[in-house]
Amino acid sequence: xxxxxxxxxxxxxxxxxxxxxxxxxxxxxxxxxxxxxxxxxxxxxxxxxxxxxxxxxxxxxxxxxxxxxxxxxxxxxxxxxxxxxxxxxxxxxxxxxxxxxxxxxxxxxxxxxxxxxxxxxxxxxxxxxxxxxxxxxxxxxxxxxxxxxxxxxxxxxxxxxxxxxxxxxxxxxxxxxxxxxxxxxxxxxxxxxxxxxxxxxxxxx
Numbered sequence: 261x262x263x264x265x266x267x268x269x270x271x272x273x274x275x276x277x278x279x280x281x282x283x284x285x286x287x288x289x290x291x292x293x294x295x296x297x298x299x300x301x302x303x304x305x306x307x308x309x310x311x312x313x314x315x316x317x318x319x320x321x322x323x324x325x326x327x328x329x330x331x332x333x334x335x336x337x338x339x340x341x342x343x344x345x346x347x348x349x350x351x352x353x354x355x356x357x358x359x360x361x362x363x364x365x366x367x368x369x370x371x372x373x374x375x376x377x378x379x380x381x382x383x384x385x386x387x388x389x390x391x392x393x394x395x396x397x398x399x400x401x402x403x404x405x406x407x408x409x410x411x412x413x414x415x416x417x418x419x420x421x422x423x424x425x426x427x428x429x430x431x432x433x434x435x436x437x438x439x440x441x442x443x444x445x446x447x448x449x450x451x452x453x454x455x456x457x458x459x460x461x462x463x464x465x
Contacts, residue, residue: 261276266397267397268397269397270296270297270300270397270398271300271303271304273397274297274300274301274304274387275304277385277387278301278304278305278306278307278308279306280385281384281385282306282307282308283307283308283309284382284383284384284385285307285308285309285383285384285385285386285387286308286309286310286311286338286379286383286385286386286387287301287308287309287310287311287387287388288310288311288312288313288376288379288386288387288388288389289310289311289312289326289329289337290312290313290389290425290426293389293400293403293404293407293414294388294389295329295407295412295413295414296389296403296406296407296410296412297387297388297389298310298329298333298335299333299406299410299412301387302333302335308387309336309338309383310335310336310337310338311337311338311339311340311379312326312337312338312339312340313339313340313371313372313375313376313379314339314340314341315342315371315372315375315427316341316342316347316371317371317427317428317429318427318428319417319425319427319428319431321415321416321417322415322417322425325413325414325415325416328413329413332413338379340375340376340378340379341375342370342371342372342374342375343370343374343375346370346374347370347371350366350367350370357429359429359430359445360447363448364430364445364448371427389403400423400440417433420433421433421434421435422434422443423440423443424440424441424443424444426444430444430445431443431444432444
């Protein structure tokens with residue numbers, strides 16, 4: 261099946277996912293390009309869930325955009341938050357900006373990876389917006405062509421030079437020609453720029 265769908269339109273893949281896994285299927289929504297998947301699923305119909313990870317450090321614009329998408333599509337968006345005890349312990353022992361000194365993985369583990377594990381625990385399938393240049397069938401240009409052609413809402417930070425949008429302390433705008441990962445964890449080595457959500461460590465350890 262993976263071979264047969266390797267070159268298919270993402271909408272075909274979403275339709276198959278809904279057909280095979282509804283209602284224990286969810287789209288993860290980060291407040292960026294993932295909204296194209298929500299638009300496709302809404303047009304296809306069928307039961308699917310949408311969840312987001314609220315790290316407690318999202319840009320204000322991202323929070324407002326998540327609410328805009330909820331209202332635009334008339335859907336529930338389930339927010340998963342980090343365990344407060346873990347956040348409190350990290351901040352108490354290392355302060356609010358330990359990632360500049362120790363690297364981002366510990367903070368991302370608490371604020372993103374653990375909540376994602378909880379979100380996935382009740383699902384049979386997970387749809388997430390990774391592109392061909394990240395892992396799937398579309399390039400960034402194709403995603404944005406779909407967004408424009410279908411009047412899909414998008415995060416206003418994209419118009420301010422933000423390509424990769426995550427937490428406020430760790431995300432910044434980039435210059436033309438820079439790779440999108442230059443806008444995340446810019447103080448770290450290039451090989452370390454992965455938060456863990458797609459690095460194979462979302463399974464129980």
